[in-house]
Amino acid sequence: MTTLLKPHIGMRLPELALPLTRKLIxxxxxxxxxxxxxxxxxxxxxxxxxxxxxxxxxxxxGLISRFVTDWSGPMGRIGRLRFAMRRPICPGGTATFNGMVVDVTAEQQAMIWAEIDIEIMVEKKTVTTATVKMALPATARSPSPWHCPAVKWHP
Amino acid sequence: MNDLPQKVKDWLGKPVIIVDHVVTVEQGLWTNFCVAVGDGNPLYWDYPLSRDETESVIAPPMMLPSWAIEHDWSPDRAAPSLRTLELHFMVKDALGIKNGLVTEVELELHEPLRHGDSVRAEQILRRVEEERETKLGIGRNWDIDVVYRKPDGSLAGIQSLHFLGYGKVAA
Known part of the structure; x- marks a missing residue:
């Protein structure tokens, strides 16, 4: 059983540091x-x-999704991802992913929606900024967002 | 947008390229993606856990656009495969622009894809901006939406892309 995640505004995600190899790209x-x-x-x-x-x-x-679901666990269901690539990501150095919850909605359809701002930096320069909107169960007894019927899924 | 070629104007607001179920969603292919990005989300790997959450393992949702890219080679195809986001290349070529990059992306995700699924993708040109001086030379921006549907017509997702084209093709 996955522990229920209770996000709040200002909550930070664990940092991810990733070597940028030619192989990865x-x-x-x-x-x-x-x-x-x-x-x-x-x-x-x-x-x-x-x-x-x-x-x-x-x-x-894919890396942004991994960064967020490493934190949320499998019950976190991403509904929307928006990102801007400000500088090219090339081989060499380390990419550092940081994220913070910037909004949490009230319960809707037994889910809450968390909005997370993310910044990817390489050698102290921002290369990509992103915003993820993720659904999570509202309570420990709530069904997983993956069970939300299509007609009620409004990311 | 009066400086646009007529054919580019004609492409605005409607599906111009339709990629119709060209690849079958397969776990072996999505496992390669999980390995590349180091994603251990059990929904993509673990049958018992994914049965509870999503009925069966699902493909990583961020791979959605990849299922609408033709195989690079096929034994019975005479013409070259469509390029990834063919409409983008059509716009770039019609405008006489040498290089193009994706600068912003938005993915709205709906029904997850499972082993054996496929998608129909409709590429729609939404907007072409005026020519301007960019950091990489004279260029333009344009926006393309791609709408992805499963074989039963249900919505799998919508991808919105913002492009930068730069550099003129030599006359």
Whole structure:
């Protein structure tokens, strides 16, 4: 049984530090079936004015999702993710993920919605900012948000 | 937007590219994604736990767009595969722009996908901004939405993408 998470405004998520390897960027692109050359071909990327190959947006979304559900556990159901890629994420250095709960709604359909702001930094520079809207059970007796009927799911 | 080519104007607001069930959702493929990003969420891995939560293991929701990308090669296909977000490349090419990047993404997630599912994806051009000076040279921004539906027509999700195109193709 998963422990019920009770988010509150100002609650911080555990920091995640992730080495940015060439393998991570290429493996993420391949696993998301994205064969655009800027994600695996350094010469092509440099010709396009980029410093090196860059992490694709699908991999970034996957890492943000992992960061949030590592904290929430499997009952956390993401309804909406919005992110802005401010600088390219290239091989080298470490990406640091930080997040904080900025809003929590009242109970709706036995769920609460937590809004989480996230910042990914590499070498003290912000590379990506994101906001996640996640549903969680309102109480220990509430059904999991994954059981919410489609007609009542309004992310 | 008076400076837009007529064909780009014609693409605005309606599905231009439809990718119709080109890949089957498979656990082996989504496991590669979980391995790449180090995601141990048991809903993607653990049958007993996912039975309680989601009836069966589900594909990571952030992989939704990946299920609408054609296989890069197929034995019975004469033409090249559609590029990832083909409409984006059509816009870029029609505007004579050399390079394009995704700068902002929004994913609205609905019904999760399971092993054996597939999606129909409709790519819709929403907006093209005026040409301007960007950090990477003369360029433009444009917005594309992609609506993903399961075979039964239920909504799997909506992806909204904001692009930056820069650099002119040499005449």
């Amino acid at each position: 290429i493996m993420g692109a391949a696993a998301t079936r994205d064969w655009q050359p800027q994600h695996h071909d350094p010469a092509w990327a440099k010709e396009a004015g980029l410093p090196d190959i860059i992490m694709n947006n699908y991999t970034q979304a």
